[in-house]
Structure formats: structure tokens, C-alpha cells
Amino acid sequence: MIFGAFMNIKKNDLINLNINGMTSEGSGVGRTEDGIVIFVPNAAVGDELSVRIVKTHKKYAFGKIELIIAPSEDRIETDCPYSKQCGGCVYRHISYKSELEIKQNKVRDAITKIGGLENVKINPVIGAESPNNYRNKAQIPVGCSQDGNAILGFYAFHSHRIVDCQSCLLQPPIFTDVMNVVRKYIKETKESIYDETTHKGNLRHLYIRYGEVTGEIMVCLVINSEKIKNEALLVNLLSSEIRGLKSIVLNTNKEQTNVILGSKNHVIFGSETITDELCGLKFKISPLSFYQVNRRQAERLYNIAKKYASLSGEEILLDLYCGTGTIGLTMAHKAKKVIGVELVPQAIDDARKNAELNKINNAQFICGEAKKAAADMKKQGIKPDVVVIDPPRKGCDSELITTVMDMEPNLIVYVSCDPATLARDLKLFTQYKAEECTPVDMFPRTAHVECVVLMSRVYELSI
Numbered sequence: 001m002i003f004g005a006f007m008n009i010k011k012n013d014l015i016n017l018n019i020n021g022m023t024s025e026g027s028g029v030g031r032t033e034d035g036i037v038i039f040v041p042n043a044a045v046g047d048e049l050s051v052r053i054v055k056t057h058k059k060y061a062f063g064k065i066e067l068i069i070a071p072s073e074d075r076i077e078t079d080c081p082y083s084k085q086c087g088g089c090v091y092r093h094i095s096y097k098s099e100l101e102i103k104q105n106k107v108r109d110a111i112t113k114i115g116g117l118e119n120v121k122i123n124p125v126i127g128a129e130s131p132n133n134y135r136n137k138a139q140i141p142v143g144c145s146q147d148g149n150a151i152l153g154f155y156a157f158h159s160h161r162i163v164d165c166q167s168c169l170l171q172p173p174i175f176t177d178v179m180n181v182v183r184k185y186i187k188e189t190k191e192s193i194y195d196e197t198t199h200k201g202n203l204r205h206l207y208i209r210y211g212e213v214t215g216e217i218m219v220c221l222v223i224n225s226e227k228i229k230n231e232a233l234l235v236n237l238l239s240s241e242i243r244g245l246k247s248i249v250l251n252t253n254k255e256q257t258n259v260i261l262g263s264k265n266h267v268i269f270g271s272e273t274i275t276d277e278l279c280g281l282k283f284k285i286s287p288l289s290f291y292q293v294n295r296r297q298a299e300r301l302y303n304i305a306k307k308y309a310s311l312s313g314e315e316i317l318l319d320l321y322c323g324t325g326t327i328g329l330t331m332a333h334k335a336k337k338v339i340g341v342e343l344v345p346q347a348i349d350d351a352r353k354n355a356e357l358n359k360i361n362n363a364q365f366i367c368g369e370a371k372k373a374a375a376d377m378k379k380q381g382i383k384p385d386v387v388v389i390d391p392p393r394k395g396c397d398s399e400l401i402t403t404v405m406d407m408e409p410n411l412i413v414y415v416s417c418d419p420a421t422l423a424r425d426l427k428l429f430t431q432y433k434a435e436e437c438t439p440v441d442m443f444p445r446t447a448h449v450e451c452v453v454l455m456s457r458v459y460e461l462s463i
């Protein structure tokens, strides 16, 4: 009996465990002989482990690997010195091939179990050519070590403890150079470091963006005020040491929040935007605008979305959650008209500039809440032929889903970064059939996987 048996497991116990599954967050899952589920980070399916229990709940427990008794066949030597402490990568200890299989299962499980959809064609995950150096954006928390020195790095798994990292394999090497310059700046100026618990201190995050094709770099310091000590020194150090530096921005965030960026930017060097290229178009990106972090995989994702949209040149395309307009603009030459909708005003400014920059004149952008903008369009009698939906992780509002169905587009292309909310939403699109899903690995070595789904309208037969 689970309850009785559970009494036998407590914190600090050492147990033997076989790992036979993975959670959607990338932890290994095993069961004790009594059926108690144990979650173990950095484990792999097929591992035989000695596990130390670190936390217990009513029906499950968390453990950490004390010893690998017999390793899984999926295991590889980890190539990162921080992988044991850093929570950034959860699959660095297994082969990339196995990682893609896990992601494939994650998508299939979500669509069949959460979505209850049995007949969706799920294609193999499109893996990255290289699972390293793909990020064009980093948000690096700045903290203080016990001896008072600045530390820059990434949070430990499920925690806000910063692991001091000199470099990161997911990033381009130039980000390491930027981190070093900022370390040097902090050492020389003794600028104060933000403390989450007391809400005192200035430097909160180092935020870097990189235009992979153009080589342009944006460095943004997120601070708990409007100023930094000796701003000129930071500008001098960065401009002399960082090739491609295009922009230095101070972003003010005085809120006691986990949200990294505040709403106010002050440019102290160069311009407020950097430019990158995606699918043959140029895109200007400002600090607060969303831009896909893995450019090479984003191109593959967009090409599938374009294929699914099957545009002939005659259609009205509605691009909901459009960010800087990237999806709609890359399809604009095949549509009569593109309408993009996005909540963040700076992203809409970027989208309009991006249309101009690429000489696209059949695109219109609306700043607003997707569900409200869609409802307004429906009232005005606008009837898109194809709707692209690319919401944040939490997925769509059910009201938006109803409005989109009422607009009766022939096709809906749903781009999602969370298979669970995707599956939940697909189920709500009752007048549409999810035909095909292609997962794309935009975030190698992490547990995340992106999906693009084609839905077509189900026409009722009237007799």
C-alpha cells in the first residue's frame, strides 16, 4: 500500500532506483518497489541509480543521484563543467538522438493524453544541426558570492541560486566576452548588486542580444534605478572589447518581481535596436520585443508554418501574437493582406518598421490583446482565410479560440512552445481538425520543444 510504504521513505534516505520514464520538465522518473514515484534530475531512462531522497510529498518524492550503479545506454559524457549545478540544460548528459526521442514522446503524450486526439499525424522532431551555441539572447542574473564578489551565471534547477558560469555552451562565444567585460566593470566601479530578498542594490541582470547574420550586439543592463556608476567606463570597455557592439541600453526595473525587464529603456551607446535576418528578410529588434532565440531553427519552423498556410496570393492572413511581425512578413509575398496583432507596443513599432525595411506594403499591425483585437475584427466583418496563432507558453484564451472559429478561416496554423497548452487548446477548436503536427527543436539540451500544427475547418454536411 502506497501510504504505508511511504512512511518508509524520508529525507536523506538512500535507495536503489531504476529510471523508466521522464517528466515533461526533463527529470527521470522511477518507482520504488512499493510504487512510490521518485523524480530525479540528471537521470536517464535505463539508469540504475543509488538515489538520496531530498524532499518528500504525500505521494511522491524528489531524489538526487548519489551513484550511478549501471548507466543508461543513452548517457554521454557531459561537456559542460557547470551541468551538475546549473538548471539551464536538463539533457546535457544524454545523446542528442535520445533527447529528440524524449521530445517526440512528450509531444505525442500531450496530444493524445491531454488533447485526447488520436488521429493527428505527428512528424519526427526536426533536430538542430548543432545543439550548441544557438541562443541569440541571454538573460544572465547578477549576484553576490559569500565573499562579496560579483557572480554572473544561471539559476540552479528550480531555484534562484545563481551558479557562477564563466561561459555557456548554449550561447555564442561573444557572450562570454560580454560577461567578462561586465565582471571587469563591476570590479573596477564596485557598482552594487541587487539582492532579491532586501530589494536593495542596483545591478539585476545582464541581458544580451545578438544578430547572428549581421553580427550586431546589444548589451542591456537591467538595474534597480535609472543610473549606473561610471557609465562612461562601461561604454569604453564594451566598445573597445566587443566586436559588433551596436547598442548599450539601461533598462530600469524597480519592481519586486521575477519578471526580468522593466518597461523603461535608456540608450547610452549606439541605437535602440539591432538588426538580424530571418528567411531572407531583415528584422529590427528592440530590447522589449520578442524574437526567436534560435534563428536557424526558427527558419525551419517558419518554413513549415508557411507550407501549412498554403497561401496562393489571394488570402487574408491573420497573424495573432505576431511579435515583431516575423511570421506574417515572411509569408506576406504569398498573401493578399497580412494583419498582425501583438500586445507589446515596442514590438508593434518594430513590426511596422520591419514591413517598411523589407518594402512590404500589404501588412497592417494592430497593438492590442489578441482576443479583443480578434473580436473587433469579427465585428467589422473581417474574414481571414488563414489564421496563424503563436501564443506564449500559457496558450490561448478560450474566448479567442471561439472568436477565431467564428471567423471561419479555412486553415489555422498553431505555433506553440508548450505541447501541454497546445494540446488543451487543440481540443477546444471543435470545428477544426488537427491534421498534422511537426515538432521543431528550438531549444536543444533543455526540456522545451516547439510545435507547429495544421488545422483545417470541418465542414458540416447539410442534407
Ligand code: SAH
Pocket (backbone or CB within 6 Å): 289, 290, 291, 292, 320, 321, 322, 323, 324, 325, 326, 327, 341, 342, 343, 344, 347, 368, 369, 370, 371, 390, 391, 392
Ligand atoms: N510570432 C512571433 C512572436 C511569438 S511569442 C515570433 O515568432 O517571433 C508570443 C508573442 O505574444 C510575444 O510577442 C508576446 O508579447 C505576445 N503576447 C503575449 N500575450 C498576448 C496577448 N494577450 N495578446 C497579444 N499578444 C500577446
